[in-house]
């Protein structure tokens with residue numbers, strides 16, 4: 001039995017390490033992440049995590065772990081920005097408001113699945129042009145849902161959250177620990 005982390009995200013690898021877990025292999029899934037027409041953020045996030053878990057090749061007794069993080073502004077899905085100008089658009093839309101961050105986690109063993117999604121609320125302060133420009137210039141927005149990362153310099157823009165900090169970063173560790181144990185991963189035994 002091997003543990004396969006189905007994710008190319010270094011954040012997820014680090015958050016897994018927080019549980020003392022090192023994956024035996026890392027196999028980033030390659031799926032189409034375009035939302036369906038009219039799809040709401042939370043069902044979208046669940047669907048993408050599910051599809052990622054099905055896309056990772058593994059032996060029948062391997063445990064596969066995948067996740068998806070989606071930033072939701074009302075009914076709007078903010079994915080990973082295509083470029084700096086889309087990141088700027090996202091940050092301006094998020095400025096001075098509360099939004100939600102959903103992370104869906106899926107653990108698979110053979111054709112059995114264990115799934116959990118965690119939603120947090122994030123308040124972003126009103127951003128000045130100087131703050132937006134400095135953040136964009138630092139390049140930290142790249143590859144981050146919603147165009148920011150709470151664990152980096154954008155932490156200075158976030159005075160308040162409700163929910164799971166590790167969920168916002170990309171892998172809610174409490175829920176992930178439960179899913180891994182449910183699938184038979186020996187988290188606290190040898």
Ligand SMILES: Cc1cn([C@H]2C[C@H](O)[C@@H](COP(=O)(O)OP(=O)(O)OP(=O)(O)O)O2)c(=O)[nH]c1=O
Pocket residue numbers: 006007008009011012028029052067068069070071080101143144145146148149150151168169170
């Ligand atoms: C909101 C937020 C997102 N993120 C990151 C976590 C995810 O890596 C990324 C969301 O993109 P995802 O599509 O969830 O993941 P990914 O493409 O990086 O990796 P993979 O599909 O291979 O697992 O945004 C942060 O690091 N901090 C934050 O505060």
